[in-house]
Amino acid sequence: MASIRVVPLGDEVSSISISDLHEALQDAGVIHGIRTEILHQIAEEKSVNKWVTIARGDQPGEGKDGYVLYRFSKDGRRAKLTEDGSGRVNIKDMNLIQNVAKGDILCELVPPEVGKSGLTVKGEEILGKIGAPGMLPSGKNVEPSPDGNKLVAAIDGMVVWEDSGVSVDPVYIVDKVDSSTGNVRFNGFVVVNGEVGDGYEIHAQKDVTISMSVGRVIITSGGDIRIAGGILGQEKAQLSAQGSIRAKFIQDAHVKAAKEIMVDDYIRNSEVYAAGPVVVKSPQGWISGGSVSSEAWIYCHTIGHVANPVDTKLTIGHNPALLHDREACKQDLVNKIGDFLKLQASLGKLRTMKAMGQLSRQQEELYEKILSALETVRHSLYAMDARIHELTDKINMVFSGNIYIDGVANEGTWIMIGNAVREIRKPRVKTQFSLRDSEIVEAEFVLLPEIKERLESE
Amino acid sequence: MSGYDRQRLVEAIETGQPVEGEDLRGLDLSGLDLGGANLRGSDLRNANLSETNLEESHLERVNLEGAVLHKTNFTGAHLSGITLKDVDLSSCIMTRVTALDSQFLRITLSGQDLSRSKLTGSTIIYSRLKDLNLSEAGLQKMKVLFTTLESCTLDKCALNESDFALSRFTKITMNDSDLTLVSFMAASMQDIQMRNAILDRVDFTLINAEGLDITGAKQHGLVMERAKVRNLTR
Numbered sequence: 001m002a003s004i005r006v007v008p009l010g011d012e013v014s015s016i017s018i019s020d021l022h023e024a025l026q027d028a029g030v031i032h033g034i035r036t037e038i039l040h041q042i043a044e045e046k047s048v049n050k051w052v053t054i055a056r057g058d059q060p061g062e063g064k065d066g067y068v069l070y071r072f073s074k075d076g077r078r079a080k081l082t083e084d085g086s087g088r089v090n091i092k093d094m095n096l097i098q099n100v101a102k103g104d105i106l107c108e109l110v111p112p113e114v115g116k117s118g119l120t121v122k123g124e125e126i127l128g129k130i131g132a133p134g135m136l137p138s139g140k141n142v143e144p145s146p147d148g149n150k151l152v153a154a155i156d157g158m159v160v161w162e163d164s165g166v167s168v169d170p171v172y173i174v175d176k177v178d179s180s181t182g183n184v185r186f187n188g189f190v191v192v193n194g195e196v197g198d199g200y201e202i203h204a205q206k207d208v209t210i211s212m213s214v215g216r217v218i219i220t221s222g223g224d225i226r227i228a229g230g231i232l233g234q235e236k237a238q239l240s241a242q243g244s245i246r247a248k249f250i251q252d253a254h255v256k257a258a259k260e261i262m263v264d265d266y267i268r269n270s271e272v273y274a275a276g277p278v279v280v281k282s283p284q285g286w287i288s289g290g291s292v293s294s295e296a297w298i299y300c301h302t303i304g305h306v307a308n309p310v311d312t313k314l315t316i317g318h319n320p321a322l323l324h325d326r327e328a329c330k331q332d333l334v335n336k337i338g339d340f341l342k343l344q345a346s347l348g349k350l351r352t353m354k355a356m357g358q359l360s361r362q363q364e365e366l367y368e369k370i371l372s373a374l375e376t377v378r379h380s381l382y383a384m385d386a387r388i389h390e391l392t393d394k395i396n397m398v399f400s401g402n403i404y405i406d407g408v409a410n411e412g413t414w415i416m417i418g419n420a421v422r423e424i425r426k427p428r429v430k431t432q433f434s435l436r437d438s439e440i441v442e443a444e445f446v447l448l449p450e451i452k453e454r455l456e457s458e
Numbered sequence: 459m460s461g462y463d464r465q466r467l468v469e470a471i472e473t474g475q476p477v478e479g480e481d482l483r484g485l486d487l488s489g490l491d492l493g494g495a496n497l498r499g500s501d502l503r504n505a506n507l508s509e510t511n512l513e514e515s516h517l518e519r520v521n522l523e524g525a526v527l528h529k530t531n532f533t534g535a536h537l538s539g540i541t542l543k544d545v546d547l548s549s550c551i552m553t554r555v556t557a558l559d560s561q562f563l564r565i566t567l568s569g570q571d572l573s574r575s576k577l578t579g580s581t582i583i584y585s586r587l588k589d590l591n592l593s594e595a596g597l598q599k600m601k602v603l604f605t606t607l608e609s610c611t612l613d614k615c616a617l618n619e620s621d622f623a624l625s626r627f628t629k630i631t632m633n634d635s636d637l638t639l640v641s642f643m644a645a646s647m648q649d650i651q652m653r654n655a656i657l658d659r660v661d662f663t664l665i666n667a668e669g670l671d672i673t674g675a676k677q678h679g680l681v682m683e684r685a686k687v688r689n690l691t692r
Binding site for chain 2: 318330333334337340341344347351371374375378381385
């Protein structure tokens with residue numbers, strides 16, 4: 001702020017000129033915020049010996065406070081329905097779990113802003129005020145980024161917002177899976193303390209543990225699947241694990257494990273495959289109907305049914321799905337060759353135009369893109385070819401595991417080891433089947449340590 | 459069903475009756491001499507043709523899906539307009555076959571003398587051809603796609619307008635052959651000879667070649683876009 005006081009040299013003031021006032025202000029260095037109307041007022045009223053505010057500077061502005069920008073929804077209970085590629089919405093996919101991977105940014109600080117600068121009456125800048133900084137929340141399994149401005153996940157898991165804190169939980173624990181939770185898709189461990197409703201799905205990257213029996217469900221696990229009850233699949237259940245699968249019983253279900261499958265009581269009318277052993281532990285345990293395959297060995301007390309013979313296939317060999325996978329790969333490869341031919345034809349047309357000098361710039365760009373796409377398709381074909389060879393090698397692999405029957409193999413039982421097949425037409429008691437010189441041979445059942453170990457395991 | 463069984467079929471052929479367009483599905487014709495038979499358009503699905511002699515027979519448009527082809531003699535046979543999938547023909551005798559406009563998908567063929575055979579207009583996809591003598595064969599307007607050819611002789615062949623896109627060639631000779639308007643787009647080649655060949659407007663786009671001998675070849679209008687060629691001998 002600047003003020004002025006006119007002091008007369010004599011007793012009277014004949015006149016006060018605006019230019020004199022301006023000159024006086026200039027001499028004092030006042031150049032900003034001068035109130036011209038006041039100058040005129042002083043000149044007209046010839047006011048003297050009185051301080052009058054003649055200029056005002058600009059106040060600096062207040063800066064905006066910093067805050068935390070969250071990269072997840074803090075309202076974790078709100079369903080987020082999404083359309084699939086065909087525009088359909090699965091109301092069971094509620095997406096209530098917010099998955100994060102280690103290193104994902106959970107939230108970040110948005111810095112405070114500096115307020116607008118002010119100016120003194122002498123034209124000097126006055127810096128604006130800085131707002132208050134925000135503060136990152138704290139929580140479990142989270143850590144600040146090296147620059148301290150972000151909070152990142154320290155592990156894979158689900159984001160939990162609770163009591164103004166952010167945590168990442170590696171385990172999703174739920175009382176039941178039904179319309180209140182929707183399908184579960186989680187990159188950690190899943191524990192269900194109750195039922196999984198028919199038609200619901202659980203997809204976990206780690207282990208899945210369920211305290212009760214399951215019905216018509218789809219469960220995939222990057223680790224183990226442990227079901228305290230049984231699987232009553234109604235011919236629709238599909239369970240697949242990258243680790244092992246354990247259940248009390250399996251009935252009318254498709255079950256696949258990259259390691260072992262351990263069942264307490266029985267396997268009935270199911271398609272069961274394990275890369276590791278398949279064991280039905282109970283001294284009265286049985287397998288009846290369907291097929292049970294293992295790349296290692298199979299142990300069970302009774303196969304089939306004495307009074308009601310039913311086709312029951314026990315296989316030591318490759319996963320039957322490999323043949324299907326290979327056929328699908330071959331078809332994909334042929335389709336890809338079709339894609340290549342289409343690109344080749346398009347290139348041919350552009351080449352004709354190019355030879356006649358008729359290519360526009362856009363068409364020249366397209367020409368180059370097609371060449372690159374042809375290369376990409378070639379690489380894809382090589383990868384598919386390698387995959388087909390890999391599957392073929394697995395299919396042709398010679399398997400030599402045994403099938404151990406501690407009780408009876410009844411009529412209707414089919415034993416398949418490698419490419420050899422044997423149908424059981426009369427009950428066989430306490431026996432084991434193995435492959436010798438490309439034929440299935442039988443010997444007396446012997447409880448090997450590796451079987452005993454599994455039978456005694458919890 | 460036509461009512462043909464093994465015996466009736468032999469009788470029909472011995473008496474010179476044509477057996478065209480007949481239902482011969484699942485018949486066991488193994489070991490039979492059906493040389494010169496006319497079986498055009500017949501359905502031979504799942505038939506057993508193991509060690510069957512089909513020399514000079516007419517098998518145009520027959521359906522051979524699932525047929526057992528082991529040591530089958532197709533010498534001079536007419537196999538035009540057929541489709542063969544997922545079959546290894548290596549034990550068969552394929553000398554001088556005529557298979558125009560036929561489809562071969564995922565077949566394996568090795569150790570055969572196919573010189574002077576006629577395969578014009580046929581398509582071979584994702585197959586494996588090894589140790590074949592295809593000298594002087596008629597191979598025009600063929601599509602040989604994503605197929606492995608190893609140690610094969612294609613000398614003095616007419617290959618005009620054929621497409622060998624994506625195929626993998628190892629130790630192949632195409633000396634003195636006519637390759638006018640042939641495409642080798644995105645093919646890979648190792649130790650290939652095209653000496654004295656006619657290389658008129660041949661498309662080598664995106665090829666990856668190691669050892670290509672075109673000594674004495676008549677070159678005109680070659681397309682070599684994004685081609686990688688090492689050890690080129692002119």
